[in-house]
């Protein structure tokens with residue numbers, strides 16, 4: 001895995017725990033894109049693999065990966081199919097049974113719904129996974145904060161904690177990305193095998209990074225030197241800190257991305273570059289097969305002798321119209337929205353009845 005020009009990081013990253021720490025706009029999502037490209041390159045080069053990559057993106061900044069790489073997108077503006085807050089368990093089972101790499105774009109969900117989806121998805125994934133699976137979690141501090149505010153956050157935090165502490169033996173690894181190292185759960189940050197630290201200037205976050213570097217037994221002067229560098233890093237520069245796993249603590253240069261960075265800041269007076277991007281077309285029928293309960297034919301397609309990239313991207317075979325979803329799981333899949341609608345109707349009817357009753361009293 002080549003994040004930098006020169007010395008690569010071993011591909012055995014699938015079941016490892018990584019933290020990407022940096023302030024806002026320092027290049028976290030750009031770097032995550034480089035990690036994704038390297039992992040997908042590896043997966044595509046394998047004829048048969050049981051490994052997969054899962055990206056959880058609450059901000060809608062990762063879809064550009066599909067300019068160059070075949071990966072299913074679920075949810076968001078560029079999704080093959082929609083995502084629903086109640087479908088976390090169903091999608092966890094789908095990814096596990098079919099070994100497909102998936103990007104969950106949750107950017108169209110309310111924050112509480114996102115957290116509910118992620119807690120169900122991660123909990124189920126932790127329980128059923130037995131093969132190498134790497135999860136990239138954007139805005140990890142929202143799902144595993146140092147202090148959980150809502151009950152959903154408590155559940156998602158517990159799920160992240162299980163994966164980070166006990167996932168390795170099941171093949172599970174995670175890259176946690178945060179712009180607020182100080183508010184990410186200390187329990188998970190202390191477990192990581194490697195951290196990649198980009199530019200940080202905030203005092204509280206620098207204190208957390210100091211503590212983090214200190215845990216490895218580095219000397220005070222060395223830590224202060226690293227902090228000085230971190231405060232001055234330009235885009236593309238980072239400190240790789242992995243005293244136990246890689247036995248390296250050094251400044252690295254992040255290589256350029258191949259695929260489109262959808263999270264790029266818009267430049268004044270320039271047209272939106274995403275308008276020119278063409279995404280690789282995916283066989284969304286594969287996902288629909290699963291939702292219809294036809295897991296066997298989906299697995300047969302995925303295991304066919306055709307080269308892997310053809311299986312994923314045969315354009316002429318993409319179904320024009322998605323088939324109807326019939327199965328009970330599909331009911332579970334659609335039920336979240338229905339439940340919400342029913343709830344608002346019930347509130348409206350009760351309100352109207354109450355008003356009517358008040359008026360009859362007058």
Ligand SMILES: Nc1ncnc2c1ncn2[C@@H]1O[C@H](COP(=O)(O)OP(=O)(O)OP(=O)(O)O)[C@@H](O)[C@H]1O
Pocket residue numbers: 022023024025026027028029030031179235236237254255256261263264265
């Ligand atoms: N290594 C790099 N080389 C070139 N440009 C970069 C690099 N890293 C980041 N950038 C550019 O800097 C800007 C911010 O990058 P990015 O979106 O990755 O930041 P971020 O840390 O994820 O920000 P946020 O905290 O808002 O999520 C983007 O326009 C991106 O293209």
Ligand SMILES: [Mg+2]
Pocket residue numbers: 028029030061263
């Ligand atoms: Mg970002």
